[in-house]
Amino acid sequence: MYSVILATASRYLLVLLLMFSVFLLLRGHNEPGGGFVGGLVAAAAYALYFIANGIDAARTILRFEPLNIIATGLLVAIASTLPSLAAGEQFMTAVWIDTGVPLIGKVGTPLLFDLGVYFLVLGITLTILFSLAEEDRP
Amino acid sequence: MSWIIMLPILLPLCTAVIMIFFRRSTALHRILNAAGTALMLGVSLVMLGSVQTGGILSLRIGGWEAPFGISLVADMLSSVMVVATAFIGFTTALYSLGTIDREREHYFYHPLLQLLLMGINGAFLTGDIFNLYVWFEVMLISSFVLLVLGGRPEQLEGAIKYVTLNLLSSSIFLAAVGILYGTAGTLNMADLAARIPLLGHRELLSVVGVLFMITFGIKAAIFPLFFWLPASYHTPPVAVSAIFAGLLTKVGVYAIMRFFTTVFIHEEAAFIHQVLLFLSAFTMVVGVMGAVAQYDMRKLLSFHIISQIGYMIFALAIQSPLAIAGALFYIIHNIVAKTNLFYVSGLIQRLKGSYDLREIGGVYRFYPMLGLLFLVPALGLAGIPPLSGFWAKFIVIKAGIDSEHYLLVGIALCVSMLTLYSMIKIWNEAFWKDDPRGEGSVEDEGYLLIPSMKKVMMVLPIVILGSVTIVFGFWFEPFFELADKAAVELLDSGAYIEAVMGGRS
Numbered sequence: 001m002y003s004v005i006l007a008t009a010s011r012y013l014l015v016l017l018l019m020f021s022v023f024l025l026l027r028g029h030n031e032p033g034g035g036f037v038g039g040l041v042a043a044a045a046y047a048l049y050f051i052a053n054g055i056d057a058a059r060t061i062l063r064f065e066p067l068n069i070i071a072t073g074l075l076v077a078i079a080s081t082l083p084s085l086a087a088g089e090q091f092m093t094a095v096w097i098d099t100g101v102p103l104i105g106k107v108g109t110p111l112l113f114d115l116g117v118y119f120l121v122l123g124i125t126l127t128i129l130f131s132l133a134e135e136d137r138p
Numbered sequence: 139m140s141w142i143i144m145l146p147i148l149l150p151l152c153t154a155v156i157m158i159f160f161r162r163s164t165a166l167h168r169i170l171n172a173a174g175t176a177l178m179l180g181v182s183l184v185m186l187g188s189v190q191t192g193g194i195l196s197l198r199i200g201g202w203e204a205p206f207g208i209s210l211v212a213d214m215l216s217s218v219m220v221v222a223t224a225f226i227g228f229t230t231a232l233y234s235l236g237t238i239d240r241e242r243e244h245y246f247y248h249p250l251l252q253l254l255l256m257g258i259n260g261a262f263l264t265g266d267i268f269n270l271y272v273w274f275e276v277m278l279i280s281s282f283v284l285l286v287l288g289g290r291p292e293q294l295e296g297a298i299k300y301v302t303l304n305l306l307s308s309s310i311f312l313a314a315v316g317i318l319y320g321t322a323g324t325l326n327m328a329d330l331a332a333r334i335p336l337l338g339h340r341e342l343l344s345v346v347g348v349l350f351m352i353t354f355g356i357k358a359a360i361f362p363l364f365f366w367l368p369a370s371y372h373t374p375p376v377a378v379s380a381i382f383a384g385l386l387t388k389v390g391v392y393a394i395m396r397f398f399t400t401v402f403i404h405e406e407a408a409f410i411h412q413v414l415l416f417l418s419a420f421t422m423v424v425g426v427m428g429a430v431a432q433y434d435m436r437k438l439l440s441f442h443i444i445s446q447i448g449y450m451i452f453a454l455a456i457q458s459p460l461a462i463a464g465a466l467f468y469i470i471h472n473i474v475a476k477t478n479l480f481y482v483s484g485l486i487q488r489l490k491g492s493y494d495l496r497e498i499g500g501v502y503r504f505y506p507m508l509g510l511l512f513l514v515p516a517l518g519l520a521g522i523p524p525l526s527g528f529w530a531k532f533i534v535i536k537a538g539i540d541s542e543h544y545l546l547v548g549i550a551l552c553v554s555m556l557t558l559y560s561m562i563k564i565w566n567e568a569f570w571k572d573d574p575r576g577e578g579s580v581e582d583e584g585y586l587l588i589p590s591m592k593k594v595m596m597v598l599p600i601v602i603l604g605s606v607t608i609v610f611g612f613w614f615e616p617f618f619e620l621a622d623k624a625a626v627e628l629l630d631s632g633a634y635i636e637a638v639m640g641g642r643s
Contacts, residue, residue, distance in 0.1 A: 071158040078152060081144075084201075091144050093201035 003052065010052035014061070017045030025118050026111075035114035039121025046122075047129055055133045066130060069123030077116030080109045140197045142188065143210045145181045146220050146259040149174060150252040157249040164240060167248040171231040174252060178259075179224040186217040190620075194627070194637035196265065204639045205329040211265035211638055214624035215466065219262040219392055222473050223385055225606075227255045229599035230381045233481055236588075236595030237377050237488070242287050250287070254280035254381070261389050265638055267318065267325045267401075270393065271311055274357070278304050281386060284378045285370060296370030303366035307356035314349035317342060328638035331401050331631045344406045350397055351410055358390025360451060361420040364444045368428060371443070372436035372493070376484030379436055383443050384477035388469050391450050398454070399462065400631045414455035419549050422448030426556040435483040435493045435568070438560060439476070442519070445553060446472050452550060453534045456541045462625035464533030467618060471518070471526040471610060478515035478603035482508070485596050486568055488588065495567035502569035509569050511597075514604040516565065518611070520558035526610030529618070 021042035028034025050058035064072075083095040096108035153174035160166050189195055189212050197210040212220070231251065238247055257277030264270050286297045319325055321342045322333055337343065352363070359367040367387070371379050394414075398407055425445025432438040450472070453465035483493065485508065490498040502509045518525035521532075531554060538547040588596075610617055627633060 067158060067161065071155050074151070074155045074158075078148065078155070081148075085141060090198050090201040091141055092199050 006052040010049045014045050014049045017048070018042055021045065021118075025114060028114060029110065035117030036121055038114075039118040040125065042118070042122045043125035043129070046126055050129065050133065055130065059130070062126065066123045066126040069119050070127065071123075073116045073119030073121075073123055075116075076119060077113050080112035080116060083109050140195045142181065142185050143195055143197045143212045143263055146178055146185070146224065147256055147263065149178050149181065150256040150259070154249040154252040154256070157246075157252070161246070164243040164248075167243060168235055171234065171248040171251060172228070175224060175228040175231045175255070178255070179221070179228050182217065182220045182224040185212055186214075186221050189214055189217045190623075194634060196638045205324050205326045208269050209265035209326060209328070209638050210263045211328070211634070212263055213634060213637070214620070214627050215392070215395070216262045218466065218470065218620065218624060219388070220259050222388075222470055223255060223258050223262065226381060226384045226473060226477050227251070229477070229481075229602055230377055230384075232595050233380065233484070233599045234377045236592040237484060238375060242375065245287055247284070247287060250280050250284050251381070254284065258385055258389055262392060265327050267327060267330070268315055271308070271315060274311070274389070275308065277386070277389065278308070281382065285374050285382075287378075288375070290373070293373040296373035299366045300370035303356055303363070307353045310349055310356075311353040314346050314353060317349070318346045321346065326638065327396070327401050328631075328635040331403070332635050332639065334402065335404050340406065343404075344409070347398075347402055347406050347410050348413075350402075351394070351413065354390050354393040354397065355417070356390070357387065358394060358447055358451070359387050359421075359444050360414075360417050360447060361424050361444070364421070364425070364447075367444060368437055368440040371440040372434060376436070376480055376487065379440075380477045380480035380484070383439065383480050384473045387443055387447055388473055391447060391454070391465075391469060394451070395454055395462070395465065395628070399457065399628050400634055403631060411455045411457055414451050415543065415546065418448045418452035418455060419546055420448075421445065421451060422549060422553040426553045426560065429560045430556055430563070433495045433567075435486070435495060435564060436480070438495075438564065439479050439483060442479075442557065442560070443476060445557065446476070446519070448553070449531070449534055449550060452543075452546060453537060456537050456543065457629075458537055458541055459622070459625045459629055460533060460540065461537035462628055463618065463621040464530065464537050466621040466624055468530040468534060470617075470621075471530040471607070474603050474606050474610070475515040475519045475527060478600060478607070479512075479519065481596070481600045481603070482512045482515065485600065486512075488596070490568075490573075495564065497574060498568050499571040500569075500573035503572075509565075511600050511604055512565070512569065514607050516561040517558075518607040520561050521554050522558070524611040526607045526614075528611065529614050533618070 021038040024033040024041055025035055025038035028038065046058055046062060049061060081092045084091060084093040087093070087095050089095070094108050094110050096106045098106045153170050157167050157170055185195070195212040198204060199208045199210065201207070234247070234251070254277060257273050257280055260273035261270055261277060264273055282297065282301055285300060286293050315325065318330070321339050322330055322337060324330055324333060334343065356363045356366075371382055374382075398410060398414075402410070422445050425441050425443070425448055428441035429438050429445060432441060450465050450468050453461045453468060486498065486501060487493050489505065490501065492498050514525065518527040521527040521530070531550070535547050535550060538550065
């Protein structure tokens with residue numbers, strides 16, 4: 001069932017929800033939020049778009065294969081452990097760099113790890129969703 | 139040097155991630171699988187070397203101090219087990235090249251194998267009980283998928299039993315971890331070992347001990363919790379059966395070994411050792427009785443796993459240094475011999491078209507060398523000198539006599555006879571008797587139809603594992619010294635606590 005209202009709204013909601021998911025991701029360091037919740041919200045954004053516009057439109061707008069997103073997430077998470085080795089610390093110890101730029105402040109490996117989780121959750125949720133959707137196809 | 143502990147876990151993960159990126163190219167998957175496991179074998183050998191010379195390695199993840207963060211610990215026992223895992227992983231990767239069909243490869247067979255190895259290595263290396271639970275789950279989820287990959291009805295039927303029992307075991311595990319944390323306030327194994335003797339609430343600790351025994355008992359397939367194993371292990375492709383048979387139950391045995399010799403060493407543990415002694419006798423007997431009755435080669439071998447687990451538990455429950463060394467040597471010998479027998483059964487099935495001993499025959503007439511390749515692990519498993527099983531059984535039985543468990547020693551020896559009988563049954567039925575379907579050359583054409591590259595990949599792992607069984611037999615001393623060192627280290631929990639906690643407790 002195609003609904004003009006939902007299809008139109010989903011286009012704007014997609015952007016808003018994705019921005020919100022990034023906000024949650026960044027907020028997660030000291031307050032409720034983080035990669036997992038952010039990833040879920042991002043997946044919900046695409047899920048809404050897919051419900052309104054169908055699977056093909058959702059795949060087109062996502063651009064990347066969900067499986068590649070999973071792999072990217074894992075790769076980013078693994079990469080976040082490497083700076084600790086370079087710094088000669090124990091494995092996975094957080095390494096922080098003070099950029100000195102206002103608003104950005106200190107950037108560290110936990111953010112990178114959270115980004116990995118974000119991609120991983122997004123990828124897994126969409127893989128499940130898209131496989132279920134494609135099973136419905138005649 | 140301590141970061142090397144991470145490598146057996148990180149390497150398979152990286153390999154799996156790369157495979158997911160290039161999922162269209164199964165050729166790359168095959169190369170990466172073999173190369174990744176070979177690299178893992180190299181790394182684990184280096185780790186074993188450095189543990190042997192430099193003592194227990196411990197890694198505090200994220201730099202959090204020991205009882206608060208997660209510790210990874212590599213002592214002799216863990217490193218030996220990781221070497222065995224990598225070795226079996228490597229041979230299975232080779233064997234998969236010859237046996238796994240394109241369809242399964244397309245549906246992520248190779249990455250799943252890597253993730254399974256990651257879970258097993260993690261379970262061996264962790265020094266934290268909750269983390270052990272997590273690694274068990276990683277391992278189980280990969281094994282669930284490997285078990286049903288292909289989706290034939292009998293696979294799904296086997297998987298339902300396997301998944302149900304393992305989920306039950308996981309929930310008992312989780313409950314036990316919760317009670318333990320509530321009682322002791324820590325889940326770090328070294329910290330627990332230091333604290334448990336000082337705790338009150340002894341009755342709760344007994345409950346925890348029994349719960350852990352049940353959950354690890356299910357994973358290790360101890361009597362009476364073994365029935366998921368013969369119901370499921372004969373259903374997936376033989377490469378998967380082989381790696382499951384070789385490694386998965388041994389993770390359970392390892393957990394029992396770690397938990398009831400390093401962590402849980404007080405008066406309640408003595409009760410658990412008594413129970414384990416009792417159960418080990420039943421495990422040995424029931425396993426081998428099941429094996430004797432079977433005609434499906436893989437079912438027969440699956441029942442054998444259970445019977446062999448009985449020997450390991452018997453040795454573990456005796457708790458003398460010699461017995462623990464024997465148990466460890468037994469585990470390693472069994473991993474090699476058992477995996478090898480599954481490889482051989484897969485090859486026979488490929489040649490003769492069936493696993494059912496009643497339907498096949500005459501293998502020896504056409505493939506005498508395969509007969510030799512079968513006899514090495516089969517006689518090794520039964521304990522014929524000079525192969526590895528002889529020494530393994532010899533140490534276990536000597537430890538049994540030293541500790542005056544004469545009845546159990548008698549049972550172990552009788553079970554040994556029956557093991558030999560069931561191996562001879564395979565020999566008689568598959569190799570010796572004439573093919574019941576007549577002497578057609580159909581099978582030989584079947585063999586010729588296998589591309590030569592695949593033939594090499596099926597035979598090579600059997601040769602490698604067979605030569606290891608022979609090497610263990612003829613060059614026994616250095617391996618026993620290794621096992622002995624691991625046993626002494628395992629029974630001296632002081633050194634373990636010192637290495638992990640760094641003097642604090």
